[in-house]
Amino acid sequence: ANQEDDQKSQLLTNGPIRGPTNIIVYDTTLRDGTQMESISVSCADKLKISQRLSAFNVDYIEAGWPGSNPKDEEFFHRAQTELDAKTKSKLVAFGSTRRKRIQAKDDAQIQKLVECGAPTVCIVAKAHLWQVTDIIRAEPSENLDMISDSVSYLTSLGIDVMVDLEHYFDGFKFNKEYTLKCCDAAVKAGAKVLVMCDTNGGSMPWEVDEITKETVEKFGNLATIGIHCHNDCGLAVANSLTAAKAGVGLIQGTINGIGERTGNADLCSIVPSLALHISSKMTCNDNLDEITSLSRYLDETLNRTPDRGAPFVGNSAFAHKGGLHVAALERSPDSYQHVDPSKVGNKLRVLISELSGRQNILGKMKKLDMDIDEKTSNERSLVILERVKHLESMGYTFEGADASVELMILHSTQHYCLPFRVLDYTAQVYDTDVDSASRVMSKMENNKATNGGTVTKTNLARATVNVRVLDDPNHEEDEFLDRLEVAEGNGPVDALANALKKALVPSHPELENLQLIDYKVRILDPAAATAAATRVMIEFKDIKTDQQWTTVSVDRNIISASLNALVDGFEYALKDVVAGCVIEDFE
CATH class of the missing domain: 3.20.20.70 (Aldolase class I)
Incomplete structure (x- = not known):
């Protein structure tokens, strides 16, 4: 059972190691x-x-x-x-x-x-x-x-x-x-x-x-x-x-x-x-x-949720929210961070919220490499900042939804091209067992049931989405068509996501790589009961590039809030690949 020297670490062969x-x-x-x-x-x-x-x-x-x-x-x-x-x-x-x-x-x-x-x-x-x-x-x-x-x-x-x-x-x-x-x-x-x-x-x-x-x-x-x-x-x-x-x-x-x-x-x-x-x-x-x-x-x-606040490696380790901090960072990155985040494989993030200053928005605009002059940048940043503050007063939060902020900035430019537009949609939920005493057990039994080796169908929602998209998958011709698709899912949001993807993939095959990896819902005013405003945050991932992004929406209709967040997420996935298209005002 002797161990050969070349099969073990040689760190300790030259005597004790002394720190630091x-x-x-x-x-x-x-x-x-x-x-x-x-x-x-x-x-x-x-x-x-x-x-x-x-x-x-x-x-x-x-x-x-x-x-x-x-x-x-x-x-x-x-x-x-x-x-x-x-x-x-x-x-x-x-x-x-x-x-x-x-x-x-x-x-x-x-x-x-x-x-x-x-x-x-x-x-x-x-x-x-x-x-x-x-x-x-x-x-x-x-x-x-x-x-x-x-x-x-x-x-x-x-x-x-x-x-x-x-x-x-x-x-x-x-x-x-x-x-x-x-x-x-x-x-x-x-x-x-x-x-x-x-x-x-x-x-x-x-x-x-x-x-x-x-x-x-x-x-x-x-x-x-x-x-x-x-x-x-x-x-x-x-x-x-x-x-x-x-x-x-x-x-x-x-x-x-x-x-x-x-x-x-x-x-x-x-x-x-x-x-x-x-x-x-x-x-x-x-x-x-x-x-x-x-x-x-x-x-x-290990199937664990990463600690956003972990030193060095957390998603918030180099995130900056206060306007004064961001203004100082523009002058010197060392003003409010103890090390360069790239040295540990992390990155600086500028958060957008009602506490943000104009520099936070300008930093985002700079990251997007927008070709506009300084005067226009300053004017637009103030308008966007006021919109952010107004939306946050309604219940939005943009700190963890950078994709929604970037889309807001892109939409403020004159030449930004929408890759698609949702014209209308419906979502239905249906069930074959509405008895409240046994419904849960019945669904559990259905999930386990098999018939000739085929698992019993458990989809309980159906959605229809009508979108206007480019007719050319290569984005070379400005020809548009309306596409109506139907899909099912385990709940109305899953069905909407499936229908939206089904409608868009023929024109935008790159969306095949898109995954929804998290869906969060928060009731903003519980006292309003079923009429309460609902905030929805959806996290997406491109499985080809490993890029992740989050979108947010608020509405008193949870389905509308969910669809809006879905649309932003899909649009964000296409922002870098859609070239020279303009979907005109359809009014």
Whole structure:
């Protein structure tokens, strides 16, 4: 079971790493991260995520605990043939020290670590005296033997060993002498990394600083000192950076900070902070501009909604709303942002709302590269700003609906060409079972029913859309035709979207790539009951380019609000491909 040197990471071969100058990035998304509530990941997805983490160039990928569940055993088995050599060299198998009153070589869980084929193993050990005596109910000396025996056995097989010292900071405050004995036992047995774990997430930055400095002073020349923080006090990132400044050379964390309870230290905040504010050397520095993409890839794979407010990688991380801020940004991008968003693969966004100034609108117009003079730009920006303020007073919100704002600006120009126009529409909802007591169960049964292998039809809405479009799909002739199409769907909005797409695709084949990925409805004045105004926001995606955009509409008729948002979304998809067409006033 010996591991060949060329199959493992060489980071630790030249002695201990000392931060903050040099930092090893250790990702535990696939192990500790998956312990977060509502997160479950398949073996196939774990393999894909491992490859993506490797491409970003994190140094270590803790992929699971082969001794705890069949899925992780399957992962390490499949990894041997399905992952490339670079990714396999970064894999870490997680486990624990041997059990009480048994030798490491006879411990089944230790043997799973050996057999999984991972070049590096990280074992968790108790480093808190009270946890030893009262939780696992072992003698203090026995716990030290468990650490020493486990590490020495694994290292004797050529496996690199790291030790997660559980409850390290709490244990240090409880009985520093014993906690340091745990470190000593691990180092003397051959551990290359000692990881100080803030397991309960309750340590303060000044405590982390003081304890880290003392630990580094005692063991920093014998092993790389690492840090593993939880976010129970909202300090996981701060504590990790504090530890790096105090000499830690390895930081454990997860992408997007996922993890048990309130999460782990967020590598999407830690890595950019180290690279851009502390100038730490990391192997992933050259790929820093891919971290936003990595963050969103993980959320998509785990079926999570991305955190818009996440530092560095969130959609709102570089979003600016106040008019004074935007005016200052026009003069210097550094006036209201701490780093260039492109360095982390993100982008600056100017939000439009009733709090916006004229500069917000001018910024949007500049982005659209509109060929108009400064005087006209200023005049139109004021008109558009007043319209935005008026619409927001009615319940619109444009902060998350950039597409609607851009269309508003384009519509203000004299030569903008509408790619299509909806002349009229109808939407019908029908049902074959209107008994309120049984309708839900009947629909559930219909969804499951099959007839000769064919699923029973469940569409309960039909829509008709009449549009005026270009007759020429290549947009070379200004010939128009009216097209009437009917489609069904699971509800009136789905049916309208299907009918609209069906009517437009013959003239605009590029719309085949259009997907509706989110639909949100908010009642703006609940006191009005069924007569309340409704705000609809729809998010679209071009599956060919991965571009996403959002539109908004408000109406007391939810179907009208939905159709207007749909029309804006489809029109936005065509704004760059429609050339030289003019649909005249049809009055």
